[in-house]
């Protein structure tokens with residue numbers, strides 16, 4: 080910060096400035112006298128224009144301006160270097176604040192202080208003074224032009240030019256009627272007239288006075304000699320016509336002219352309207368027409384006013400362009416297409432007249448005035464790109480390849496808004512029992528699969544009957560069997576039953592359920608094997624399976640696992656690949672990758688491209704053990720509250736419900752309390768055998784007296800149907816929301832007739848503070864990727880409290896990073912078991928409900944927050 084000037088210093092500076100101004104004015108005068116004696120008027124004017132010299136030099140130095148303005152100007156002046164004459168003096172005159180905003184150059188030439196400090200009426204003086212004050216003796220043209228503008232403006236507005244500027248058609252008439260009126264003046268560019276018509280935000284129309292005064296110096300450099308002769312001649316003798324916009328096209332209003340008609344006929348978008356007797360064209364032909372018309376001596380075409388307007392907008396030197404004839408712009412514009420929604424893309428590119436005309440031809444076009452960008456439906460992407468390639472001055476890069484692949488079906492559509500039609504598959508070769516049992520949405524799934532030639536990921540919600548659909552799809556390709564069915568070990572026999580049920584034509588002895596590592600993988604026509612046995616038996620395969628079903632295909636999420644390594648080569652060579660999963664990505668989009676390449680190996684040949692686009696995974700090993708200990712201690716701390724909550728539920732009359740927990744200590748405490756209170760219950764955890772699981776599940780389903788099912792989150796969240804209950808209580812949280820959702824769906828499935836309630840018990844001040852927002856975050860990510868419709872947004876309360884302490888956020892970060900790490904779920908699961916050996920993780924099966932309830936029952940979530948363990952009371 081510098082000290083302010085004293086009054087005396089200011090006075091001195093002002094005196095010096097006045098002297099300098101006087102000296103400069105004298106010098107300018109002397110120079111002008113010298114040049115005036117060395118050429119004819121037009122030639123001199125032209126050369127003056129190039130030199131930046133004024134045609135009418137003022138005899139007196141200009142009046143001083145206010146100090147405020149002066150100081151500002153001096154600062155600006157001192158900051159500039161070298162020759163301070165603007166490269167193109169016209170910038171200064173016609174720049175409006177908007178133009179100045181878009182152009183650094185204009186802002187440099189027009190001191191901000193002038194614009195902001197002077198009221199419109201004083202603008203002329205203010206604008207005149209600064210350049211004089213700061214410029215070297217070779218004073219730029221604009222100083223003098225501006226100086227004239229005030230007094231000259233009224234006069235010039237009354238000239239025919241000024242009138243025609245307002246009314247383009249009137250102009251044409253006046254030219255025809257009074258050609259003499261244009262003598263002594265150069266031909267005026269209608270574009271400039273149009274420009275002059277618009278009021279400047281600075282409160283005056285400097286261009287009016289300049290152009291209206293007939294100043295030849297107003298012409299852009301280098302253009303005047305040809306144009307002043309040719310155009311002027313044309314203006315006098317040629318046939319006048321006008322371009323008129325009509326929607327996306329433009330019409331030409333002109334009398335008969337054989338040469339022009341020939342031009343019209345050469346334009347591809349031509350159309351003749353016998354009613355109006357006018358030719359009309361698309362905007363793409365506009366420039367070509369104008370150019371051709373200019374070369375016809377017998378024709379003068381008034382350009383489209385709107386086209387002229389729009390041509391000025393993106394250009395920093397808009398005024399100069401507006402003065403140019405309507406020849407095509409030589410500027411090269413380059414940009415790219417950007418996806419902005421599932422349905423639309425945007426052109427991120429600068430302005431080009433031709434391109435804009437092309438955009439306007441697109442049916443789905445939409446212009447965002449805020450961003451100044453055009454957007455279109457994906458269906459028009461290929462058409463647009465193909466047409467843009469014909470524009471030599473434009474390079475518009477298409478959407479990235481990954482996107483064009485991902486949205487191939489939309490991009491291949493030629494007309495917008497036509498929904499993809501899936502043909503009805505001919506299922507006459509499939510057992511009629513199966514086909515007739517398919518529910519309408521299942522039939523759609525089968526049709527889709529066959530339209531995709533038997534390679535798909537069927538990701539219907541849990542319990543909606545993916546099994547029956549998979550069997551139907553596989554049966555459609557029965558001629559290509561033997562069939563391989565890879566499933567969690569717990570549901571191997573359920574699958575066998577399903578085949579027997581839905582395909583009566585299949586002899587039971589043709590079904591081979593692989594039970595041990597010594598069995599043959601190819602012994603049957605239908606071969607059912609668990610993921611783990613597949614990895615042991617894959618070496619037996621001499622000839623590949625052509626048709627493969629993978630149930631719970633998210634089991635293949637980690638490419639490093641033996642099961643995935645065994646399955647992927649089989650999928651690669653199979654002709655039909657039917658992947659089934661109600662939770663294809665349990666925790667993050669990266670889990671989809673192996674399943675995607677299982678279905679379409681060429682879709683994302685390398686994870687890199689997929690990862691870049693959909694995943695933001697960071698490798699970060701941290702504090703896992705400490706966190707798991709935290710998790711374990713949380714479980715212990717929650718036990719009394721959880722027990723109280725469950726007992727309250729029972730006391731309130733709740734008859735049948737599930738309680739999920741992760742740690743053995745919680746499961747033990749719960750069952751112990753239920754036993755103590757003589758509450759009939761079942762318990763399924765990692766130590767329960769496969770056979771017992773089915774029995775226990777059946778007991779709970781059938782016996783009214785069984786009130787509570789105490790279940791391990793990891794061991795009982797899949798393959799079991801508990802539709803006789805309609806409430807699920809989560810005594811503990813788990814970092815993988817997919818597992819939680821699967822557990823929820825033990826009651827929320829076909830067979831359920833009531834609306835379902837889900838209660839999450841969240842303890843404040845424990846690891847739940849970090850797990851809970853993390854679960855929400857993951858659900859959100861999955862939701863954004865279209866992989867989950869679950870909305871946990873009601874849980875706003877849970878999200879604020881832990882953020883209050885910045886140190887606490889760190890713990891959350893640790894949790895998130897540790898659990899986000901690639902492949903960490905399994906790893907963490909195993910690590911968690913080391914704290915709690917009783918709840919081992921294994922694939923356990925269960926009995927499936929065969930009820931055929933059509934409607935999906937409502938699911939209601941409820942979140943109970945324990946913030947004071949001592950004063951905890953049940954919410955019921």
Ligand SMILES: Nc1ncnc2c1ncn2[C@@H]1O[C@H](COP(=O)(O)OP(=O)(O)OP(=O)(O)O)[C@@H](O)[C@H]1O
Nearest residue numbers: 516517518541542543544545546661829927928929
């Ligand atoms: N069209 C149908 N006719 C009769 N029963 C059906 C039909 N569709 C599904 N079911 C029954 O609904 C239950 C759930 O079906 P299934 O096990 O195939 O679901 P899912 O989508 O594989 O579920 P999850 O993802 O949980 O494994 C099964 O008992 C099944 O027999």
